[in-house]
Amino acid sequence: MKMRFLACLLCVFATFAQAQDAPPVDLKDLIVILKQIKEKRAAAEKATVARVLQDFRAAAASNAAAIAFYEQAVGATQYAGKAQAEFQDWKKREADNLKSDAMQNAARLHLSYLLLTIQRAGGMTTKQLEPALLAHIAALTAAGAGDAAILARRDKAKDLKEAGYKPIKGVKPPEKEPLFWEQPLINSGVDGGIFVQWYGITKIFSDIKEWESSPGNVDGMYQKTLLPYFRQNKDPRVIAYWDDKIQQEAQKASSSVLAFKIEQFNKVTRPQLYWKRAQDILTINQRNRAMGEMISLIRNYPDHPDLNNWISTLEGMLAPPAAATPAPSATPNN
Numbered sequence: 001m002k003m004r005f006l007a008c009l010l011c012v013f014a015t016f017a018q019a020q021d022a023p024p025v026d027l028k029d030l031i032v033i034l035k036q037i038k039e040k041r042a043a044a045e046k047a048t049v050a051r052v053l054q055d056f057r058a059a060a061a062s063n064a065a066a067i068a069f070y071e072q073a074v075g076a077t078q079y080a081g082k083a084q085a086e087f088q089d090w091k092k093r094e095a096d097n098l099k100s101d102a103m104q105n106a107a108r109l110h111l112s113y114l115l116l117t118i119q120r121a122g123g124m125t126t127k128q129l130e131p132a133l134l135a136h137i138a139a140l141t142a143a144g145a146g147d148a149a150i151l152a153r154r155d156k157a158k159d160l161k162e163a164g165y166k167p168i169k170g171v172k173p174p175e176k177e178p179l180f181w182e183q184p185l186i187n188s189g190v191d192g193g194i195f196v197q198w199y200g201i202t203k204i205f206s207d208i209k210e211w212e213s214s215p216g217n218v219d220g221m222y223q224k225t226l227l228p229y230f231r232q233n234k235d236p237r238v239i240a241y242w243d244d245k246i247q248q249e250a251q252k253a254s255s256s257v258l259a260f261k262i263e264q265f266n267k268v269t270r271p272q273l274y275w276k277r278a279q280d281i282l283t284i285n286q287r288n289r290a291m292g293e294m295i296s297l298i299r300n301y302p303d304h305p306d307l308n309n310w311i312s313t314l315e316g317m318l319a320p321p322a323a324a325t326p327a328p329s330a331t332p333n334n
Contacts, residue, residue, distance in 0.1 A: 060111035063104035105143040106183035113215035114190040189213030242277035
């Protein structure tokens with residue numbers, strides 16, 4: 001009976017204790033503690049990013065360093081927890097590809113663009129990143145230049161095969177030579193790539209804006225980052241972009257064996273590109289030049305599917321600005 005009474009008494013005391021508030025909190029001390037915790041975490045995150053940048057920068061220094069780093073990433077992500085023999089078998093199967101210029105260039109340029117992307121995520125502006133971004137685009141062009149020779153060899157091998165010639169034993173057929181522009185490391189986003197997975201830094205990219213994720217999407221880099229910057233600064237390089245774009249698209253169209261595709265480019269796509277070019281001429285404060293080119297396009301392509309939109313745009317430019325509506329006069333109080 002006594003034991004039951006003591007148990008009830010303890011329950012009463014416990015309930016009473018829980019109903020009481022804790023002693024007053026020193027608000028000044030609490031603010032200081034929270035600030036210290038935030039600063040400590042920010043410093044840790046900054047140190048992590050600095051270490052990541054250091055590792056990636058070293059790996060992007062050369063093709064050899066980049067491909068070695070890529071092999072480590074594959075081993076750490078795709079073969080983690082598996083027998084070492086499986087990883088070695090993968091390296092043997094991929095040996096030719098791993099040694100190729102196409103693959104090694106792709107690994108290096110993927111890493112170099114990943115560095116730029118991390119810096120962008122850290123708050124660097126387009127003005128700060130522009131020189132490095134343009135250098136990356138130039139490096140892509142240089143790395144992809146070898147694809148033309150491989151494609152030429154493929155065409156020649158195809159012609160020889162059709163003519164009855166047999167492949168030479170011991171010589172690697174051109175169709176098995178890897179192309180730079182077909183490499184997954186160049187055509188997939190760096191923010192979800194193998195190096196980001198390996199280092200576990202996906203969250204770094206959560207708030208990134210006005211930035212292309214794919215290290216090989218040159219047009220995306222211009223559309224999302226460089227062209228808006230050029231337009232904002234009235235930079236004539238925005239026109240140079242369209243000149244290069246039109247030339248590249250013309251080369252692609254002329255390489256087609258289908259007359260329909262060539263005609264489609266000349267009658268539809270090319271005028272569309274020139275119209276966009278004319279619109280950007282406006283952004284650099286050359287209104288008369290832009291209007292002259294727009295009028296020429298309307299006259300030269302009266303059957304274009306965008307004609308009505310073009311005319312509406314030009315009419316809007318020609319219309320006089322609307323007169324300002326006078327503010328209503330104040331009614332005197334009685």
